[in-house]
Amino acid sequence: MSDTLRVRWLGRTDYDDALELQHRLHEGTGSWLLLLEHPHTYTMGVRAKREHVLVDPADVGARLVWTDRGGDVTYHGPGQLVAYPIVDVPVEPDSTPRYVHRLEQVLIETLAEFQLAAFALDGYPGVWVDAAAPRKIAAIGVKLTRGRSLHGIALNVTTDLGMFGHIVPCGIPDKPVTSMAAEGVRVSVEDVARVFARRFAVTFGLEARSAGVDWPVAQPASSESATSPVERRLQRAGVSLGEAVPFHARKPAWVRPRVRHGSEVLELKRLVGQLSLVTVCEEAGCPNLSECWKDGTATFMINGERCTRACTFCLVDTSHPLPLDPGEPDRVAAAVAALDLEFAVVTAVARDDLADGGAEAFARTIRAIKLARPTTRVEVLIPDFKGSAAALDTVLEAGPDVLNHNLETVLRLQRAVRPSAHYARSLAVLSRAQRAGFVTKSGLMVGLGESFDELREAMGDLAAAGVSILTVGQYLRPTQWHAPVARYWHPEEFDMIRDYATELGFRFVEASPLARSSYHAKRGSDAAQVLAERA
CATH class of the missing domain: 3.20.20.70 (Aldolase class I)
Known part of the structure; x- marks a missing residue:
C-alpha cells in the first residue's frame, strides 16, 4: 500500500515561514509537499558567492537570505512555483544525485503536460529548454539530512525575468533564464502546481491528499450571486451560498x-x-x-x-x-x-x-x-x-x-x-x-x-x-x-x-x-x- 503524500498549496508565503515549516515537518514523519510562491527573495546556498548578487536587494524590493540548501544564488518571487518536498530518501552513497534526477524527471513530465519539451543538462542541476540554445526554466537546490529531504525546486511560470538580471543565477554567467510564459505557454501557477503534485506523487509512489488556499476540489454548480466581498471570497473558495443558513433562521x-x-x-x-x-x-x-x-x-x-x-x-x-x-x-x-x-x-x-x-x-x-x-x-x-x-x-x-x-x-x-x-x-x-x-x-x-x-x-x-x-x-x-x-x-x-x-x-x-x-x-x-x- 502506497504512503500518503500531504500536498499543501499555500499561495504567497514568506520565505522564513516556509523554512520554519519545512524544518518542523522534517523533524517529524510522513511525506509532505509544500507548494507556494514567495515574495521577492534572493536565496544564497551553501556554496553561493556574494559577488553573484549584483545589486542591493532592497533597491529592487527584495530580501537576501542565506540558507542551508545546496547551490549558489537564485531568485524566488511571484509567478514562480516553488515546491518543497519533505520525504524519506534512501541513504545511499549517491542519494543526492539520484534524488535530484527524480526531481528533474518530475519537472520534465510536468512541462510536457503543457506541451513544453524540457530536458536535464549534464553538470547543471535543474531543467532546461531548447537544446540548441539552452535556457534554464527550473532550478533545483536540495539538502538531505538523516534520510529526509529539505528545500526543492523553483519553476518559472509567469515570473518577472528581469529580477534574474540582478544576480548571476545559480552562479552560471553564460546561460540565460526563461519561463513558461516566455516560451509561449500561458498558464497559472496554481494549475502548474496541481500537475506537479500529481506527477510527483506518481514518481515517488505516493497517494496524494491535497489541500490548498482557494483550491476547491470542484467548483459548486450554483446560480446564486454573491452580494458582498465576503460572499465573493467564499464562492471563489468553493462554498455554495445557496445552501447557507439564512441569517434569521432559528438556531438548533x-x-x-x-x-x-x-x-x-x-x-x-x-x-x-x-x-x-x-x-x-x-x-x-x-x-x-x-x-x-x-x-x-x-x-x-x-x-x-x-x-x-x-x-x-x-x-x-x-x-x-x-x-x-x-x-x-x-x-x-x-x-x-x-x-x-x-x-x-x-x-x-x-x-x-x-x-x-x-x-x-x-x-x-x-x-x-x-x-x-x-x-x-x-x-x-x-x-x-x-x-x-x-x-x-x-x-x-x-x-x-x-x-x-x-x-x-x-x-x-x-x-x-x-x-x-x-x-x-x-x-x-x-x-x-x-x-x-x-x-x-x-x-x-x-x-x-x-x-x-x-x-x-x-x-x-x-x-x-x-x-x-x-x-x-x-x-x-x-x-x-x-x-x-x-x-x-x-x-x-x-x-x-x-x-x-x-x-x-x-x-x-x-x-x-x-x-x-x-x-x-x-x-x-x-x-x-x-x-x-x-x-
Missing part, C-alpha cells in the same frame, strides 16, 4: 446557550468596568460568557478595542485604532489579583499599525500579572505579528504558561475567512513557540463550508506543528454582514472530531458546539501539563 437547541447572570457575573462585570478594561467575552459576543464568568474566569483583551484586520467571523470593531494605554497591563493585573484567579487568559486585537504588533504590551501584561499574583498561570492568545520572530520572542521572554494562536479554519477557506492572515504563517508561529519549549494551543471553527476530510487535514497540520491543546467549536454568525453559516455541525460530529484529534496525539481537546478559544482554558492547561510530566 445545541447552539443556544442558557444565559444566567448571577452575582458572580455581575461582580466581574462591575470590576471590569471600574478598571476600564475590555474582555473579549463581551466584544466578540461569546456564547459562554455566563458560564465562564460564573466560574470567575474571563479573557482580558488588551491593546484597545479596535482591530486592524477584518476577519469575516469576528464582531470586534475594525475602525482606526487608538494609541496604547500604558496603564492597561497594571489594571489587568489588578483585576486578576482582585478576582484571585489561578488562571488568566490575555488576548488582543491585531495591531498591524504598531512596529511590534503589540508584542511588548503582551509582555508587560504577563509580567504585571506574575508580579501581582505570582502563582497565577497565564495563557496568551496572540495574533501572528505579521510573522515577526522578534515580536514572538518578546512575548515568549515574558514567560506565558500557554501560547495560543488560532488557525481558525481549513486551508481552502483561509483567504475567504481571514484575508490578512496566512495558514503557513500561523503554523510557523506555533512551531517556533513549541520549539522554544512552550505549551502551544490553537483553535478551529466549523460551519463555514469545510468538509470533515479538510478538518482532519487541518488538525493533522496543527499536530505536526507541535500543538498540544486544541479547541474546535461551531461558528455563529454575529451579523448579516459577516460570513454566513454553511451548516450547523451536530454534537455527535464533535464527538468524532474529539476522537480523531485525540488519536493525532493532542494532549487536550475541547470540541463542542459552543467551544471557544478560552473555554475550559485552565482545564486544558492542567491536562497538557499532567501528560507532559508523564511523558
Whole structure:
C-alpha cells in the first residue's frame, strides 16, 4: 500500500515561514509537499558567492537570505512555483544525485503536460529548454539530512525575468533564464502546481491528499450571486451560498446557550468596568460568557478595542485604532489579583499599525500579572505579528504558561475567512513557540463550508506543528454582514472530531458546539501539563 503524500498549496508565503515549516515537518514523519510562491527573495546556498548578487536587494524590493540548501544564488518571487518536498530518501552513497534526477524527471513530465519539451543538462542541476540554445526554466537546490529531504525546486511560470538580471543565477554567467510564459505557454501557477503534485506523487509512489488556499476540489454548480466581498471570497473558495443558513433562521437547541447572570457575573462585570478594561467575552459576543464568568474566569483583551484586520467571523470593531494605554497591563493585573484567579487568559486585537504588533504590551501584561499574583498561570492568545520572530520572542521572554494562536479554519477557506492572515504563517508561529519549549494551543471553527476530510487535514497540520491543546467549536454568525453559516455541525460530529484529534496525539481537546478559544482554558492547561510530566 502506497504512503500518503500531504500536498499543501499555500499561495504567497514568506520565505522564513516556509523554512520554519519545512524544518518542523522534517523533524517529524510522513511525506509532505509544500507548494507556494514567495515574495521577492534572493536565496544564497551553501556554496553561493556574494559577488553573484549584483545589486542591493532592497533597491529592487527584495530580501537576501542565506540558507542551508545546496547551490549558489537564485531568485524566488511571484509567478514562480516553488515546491518543497519533505520525504524519506534512501541513504545511499549517491542519494543526492539520484534524488535530484527524480526531481528533474518530475519537472520534465510536468512541462510536457503543457506541451513544453524540457530536458536535464549534464553538470547543471535543474531543467532546461531548447537544446540548441539552452535556457534554464527550473532550478533545483536540495539538502538531505538523516534520510529526509529539505528545500526543492523553483519553476518559472509567469515570473518577472528581469529580477534574474540582478544576480548571476545559480552562479552560471553564460546561460540565460526563461519561463513558461516566455516560451509561449500561458498558464497559472496554481494549475502548474496541481500537475506537479500529481506527477510527483506518481514518481515517488505516493497517494496524494491535497489541500490548498482557494483550491476547491470542484467548483459548486450554483446560480446564486454573491452580494458582498465576503460572499465573493467564499464562492471563489468553493462554498455554495445557496445552501447557507439564512441569517434569521432559528438556531438548533445545541447552539443556544442558557444565559444566567448571577452575582458572580455581575461582580466581574462591575470590576471590569471600574478598571476600564475590555474582555473579549463581551466584544466578540461569546456564547459562554455566563458560564465562564460564573466560574470567575474571563479573557482580558488588551491593546484597545479596535482591530486592524477584518476577519469575516469576528464582531470586534475594525475602525482606526487608538494609541496604547500604558496603564492597561497594571489594571489587568489588578483585576486578576482582585478576582484571585489561578488562571488568566490575555488576548488582543491585531495591531498591524504598531512596529511590534503589540508584542511588548503582551509582555508587560504577563509580567504585571506574575508580579501581582505570582502563582497565577497565564495563557496568551496572540495574533501572528505579521510573522515577526522578534515580536514572538518578546512575548515568549515574558514567560506565558500557554501560547495560543488560532488557525481558525481549513486551508481552502483561509483567504475567504481571514484575508490578512496566512495558514503557513500561523503554523510557523506555533512551531517556533513549541520549539522554544512552550505549551502551544490553537483553535478551529466549523460551519463555514469545510468538509470533515479538510478538518482532519487541518488538525493533522496543527499536530505536526507541535500543538498540544486544541479547541474546535461551531461558528455563529454575529451579523448579516459577516460570513454566513454553511451548516450547523451536530454534537455527535464533535464527538468524532474529539476522537480523531485525540488519536493525532493532542494532549487536550475541547470540541463542542459552543467551544471557544478560552473555554475550559485552565482545564486544558492542567491536562497538557499532567501528560507532559508523564511523558
